[in-house]
Amino acid sequence: MMIFPVLKTQSLVIRAFEKKDLATFSEYRSQDVVAKYQSWTSYTYQDAVELFESMDYSTFGTAGNWYQLAIASLTSDELIGDLAVHFIDEEQIEIGFTVSPQHQGQNIATEAVSTFLRYVFDELNKHRVVATTDAKNTASYRLLEKLSFRREGHFIQNIFFKGEWGDEYQYALLRSEQKFT
Secondary structure (H helix, E strand, C coil): CCCCCCEECCCEEEEECCHHHHHHHHHHHCCHHHHCCCCCCCCCHHHHHHHHHHCCHHHCCCCCCEEEEEEEECCCCCEEEEEEEEECCCCEEEEEEEECHHHCCCCHHHHHHHHHHHHHHHHCCCCEEEEEEECCCHHHHHHHHHCCCEEEEEEEEEEEECCEEEEEEEEEEEHHHCCCC
16 A cells, blocks of 8 residues: 655646545536546536545555546646546556546646656556557547557447447556656
């Protein structure tokens, strides 16, 4: 177990969620453009509170647990996105990422995910990071490919999602493959 550190870039801070983030978090998660490739169709403030209260950052790094991390502006500390982190086992992590619609297209996800990957590989010494994305989510899979993730699988109609069968891509990156040290 470890306490999640605060990671800073030139313009962002990646940190544990705080109660003050929940209104913004629920607001952008409730937008159709964000929910399109997510498991929910609507997302309320109460959903955000329940997620927040279910997380225990003092157990950060525990195999089997998911954690939501805030991506915030370095200057204003305003929430602009989030990273979902799943410690699969002692050596592997699964990630997911969301950026609020008004901040998309500004390389925020690239900056945040690449910073988090450096931390995962260089500080935590993890072996492998994986990510799964809807095959129609072009922005998501292009970001993963930009960060040197390999597409390891294309699952055909493997998930019944919002009333229809959908395809997913599975991506992975090994510590030995990282290019951002």
